Amino acid sequence: MHKNDTSAISAWDIALTLVLLTRLPVPKLQDQLFARQAKAVWAFPLAGLIVGALACAVGWVALQIGLSPLISATLCVAAMxxxxxxxxxxxxADTIDGLWGGYTVDRRLEIMKDSHIGTYGVLGLIFSQLLRVLAIGILLEADWLSGVLVASxxxxxxMPCVMRILPNARKTGLSRSVGSPPSSSVLIGLGIALTFSLLTLGSSATIPMLCAVGTSAVVAATAKARIKGQTGDILGAVQSVSEIAILLALAAMI
Known part of the structure; x- marks a missing residue:
């Protein structure tokens, strides 16, 4: 890749996104590629597709060997x-702890940066993962693994939408290092996600997608009100709650 590459899409963006969003083994990338982090956000949905496909494979195999949908869903989530x-x-967890554990912006950001987890965070993880497992269990029982792919x-x-809309709340961190993505990259990613979801689920994808947009907007608005922007933790929360919203909406449609 040319050092001053300004193209909207690069074949390397998918590998770069996998480095940013997963722990999958990816060949060492040239340092200059990381200058494309903001532009590479269009590939975030493709990283989600890979994560979802691997998790679905685990869930499907678990079902085939005779495990219950609930146990298979647990293994599916564990794979993710x-x-x-x-x-x-x-x-x-950091978002829940920080946004509800402090009385000032600085204190909330300090709590979010702390590696320890508080009561709010623990409860948030327990309830969110319970909902995730139960919803995926329903989808597995209904042979609707495609719904898990769409959610992922x-x-x-x-995440790129929130990165684009909200400023960075702190001067350091992963979100800050990536920077604000260009609108074109955000729209390409949305286009990919929208097209895949509609082709996979048809009109059944409409309500789940709206639920994802709505819950993401709530998280973004809360972050704006309480810490004046977004951080990497906020982006993680956006992904988690929007995925759960999609899974619950799909489960309710069965």
Whole structure:
């Protein structure tokens, strides 16, 4: 890749996104590629597709060997967490702890940066993962694995939207290092997510997608009100809650 590459899309963006959002083994990338982090957000949904596909494979195999849908769903979620290194779950827990554990912007950001987890964060993880497992269990029982794929993919298209809309709340961190993505990259990612979701689920994807947009907007608005912007933790929370919103909406449609 040319050092001053300014193209909207690069074949390397997918590999770069996998480095940012997963723990999958990716060949060492040239340092200059990381200058494209903001532009590469269009590929976030593709990273979600890969994560979702691996998790669905685990869930499907578990069903085939005779495990119950609930146990298979638990293994499916465990696979997602393993592939991503629990990045989004960590962000969700830190977000809950920080936004509701402090009385000032600085204190909330300090709590979010703390590696320890508080009561709010623990409870948030317990309830969110219970909902995730139960919803996926319903989808597995209904042979609707495609819904898990859509949830994994579409929820990751929400993160660049929040990155674009909200300023960075602090001067350091992963979100700050990536920077604000260009509108074109955000729209390409949304286009990919929208097209895949509609082709996969048809009109059944409409309500789940709207639920994802709505929950992402709530998280973004809360972050804006309480810490004046977004951080990597906020983005993780956006992914988590929007994915759960899609899964619950799909489960309710069965």
């Amino acid at each position: 967490i393993t592939v991503t290194g629990a990045m989004h779950e960590d962000g969700l 993919l579409f929820s990751r298209a929400m």
